[in-house]
Amino acid sequence: MTENGRLVLAGAPIGQVGDVSPRLREVLESADVVAAEDTRRLRRLVADLGVELTARVVSYYDQNEAGRAQELVEALKQGRTVVVITDAGMPGVSDPGYRLTHLAVEAGITVTALPGPSAVTTALAVSGLASDRFCFEGFPPRKSGERARSLAALAAEERTMVFFEAPHRLADSLQAMAQAFGPDRRAAVCRELTKTYEEVRRGGLAELAEWAAPGVKGEITVVVAGYPAGEVEQDLDALAAEVERRVSGGERRGQAVAEVAKGAGVPKRELYDLVHRRTPTP
Template sequence: MPCHNGQVTGNGRLVLAGAPIGQVGDVSPRLREALEGADVVAAEDTRRLRRLAADLGVELTARVVSYYDQNEAGRAQELVEILKQGRTVLVITDAGMPGVSDPGYRLTHLAVEAGVTVTALPGPSAVTTALAVSGLASDRFCFEGFPPRKTGDRARRLAALAGEERTMVFFEAPHRLAESLGAMAEAFGRDRPAAVCRELTKTYEEVRRGGLGELAEWAAAGVKGEITVVVAGRAPGEAEPDLGELVAEVERRVAEGERRGQAVAEVAKGAGVPRRELYDLVHRRSATP
């Protein structure tokens, strides 16, 4: 049913449940009650859900369905139909909050359109936990999720963030961490303060702080676990590099006999600008009659 003057008119209830990011003891009493009282539980991983319920001593009487990235679109429509019947559907992902780099957005959007009640059970979040322990400014921040996997796409995304003054929070897979940190060092500067938060709240929790270049070198040896990266924003008033001057510097080096690729790499590294962006500017300048 539609909303009328902003009032929800449906009878169903969608509950987005924050799940522990490491410690079962972080579960709230309200989550226990919700697991026991839901009609349907939509879980990103049904096996992990059952392990969580067993650890909590909760008997699941609800219908349990899978709800993950690959089936989210189709399953969301099915769950909305259940909500329209007046049922309570609880959504829980492997860790953290549904909809924050986890399945949940599509169903929430459809539920709002259908006019059913949408609520949340607050819980641990890797985003805010990492931000809190990073030691970086937390009064203003933005969450950027996972950087693109492809080198060119990632470089363009990070270049677009080079002027961002808010603290930035990213997720990253451990096997791509060193490469991503290197790309961030190239885009934001090697000395830009950052923190790599690994296995937050778990037994082997580790927070490594330093400049992006230093952190990229550390990560090159290999890192395991769940990773959240927090990067300081550009300092207010910090002058942005003059790209025209950087292009001129590259051309000067090339005229003195240095290879163009090496000149671009060194000038870009020193100025803290994306190498690809500077290379493209140099190439366009050289191609202009």
């Protein structure tokens, strides 16, 4: 019986080839199959590293990930070492990799990772914002309505938030964040991290939206401060009192909760639960 192979998720440099670890060199040289998000970028990387690539190279990107994953699992079952590498950062973090990892785990195949640079943690580290607790939210929705609803649901999030964004949508996203989180909420826009033209702009969200309005180029990571600790409950209490005042004036409770929550940019469910707890039982 053939022993299962090994799936290796390989962190790739986000800008500087010098950030590659010796282990990544070794694994690329010894792999049986390398699944690359962009095979041309992989070829450039191994050329820069002076690595002799003998593995079978296959493409593995968003549009073919579902079908390719099953093919790679079969290779793993045959005892092959399969390396997944994306254009930059860690596979599976807003990059292809999750589906294959999930299938490999279900098949009982060993999954390991070669740690490498990550735009998420790099941006968090240089942002100057609290890094003890944070959440990664990926790319905000592209459509304005969906984006506004998604950000409104995060208005009371106390952890520092990290987002990716395309440069041509950055100004709109920062403006939407200013509306959802407040114009003065502290944030940092990190552009071209570790690259020649690296830039980190720090300030309030409205200020950053104005800066980005003329246009920004490069890979973008946005770090936003969380809601100030201890203020969430105080604000919800004030909003609950406003709901109660409107209900006393004849407005239906559900409608009052929905309108007050929308106006304040807080989750409707949290406000409704608080109002319900404060309402005396008949």
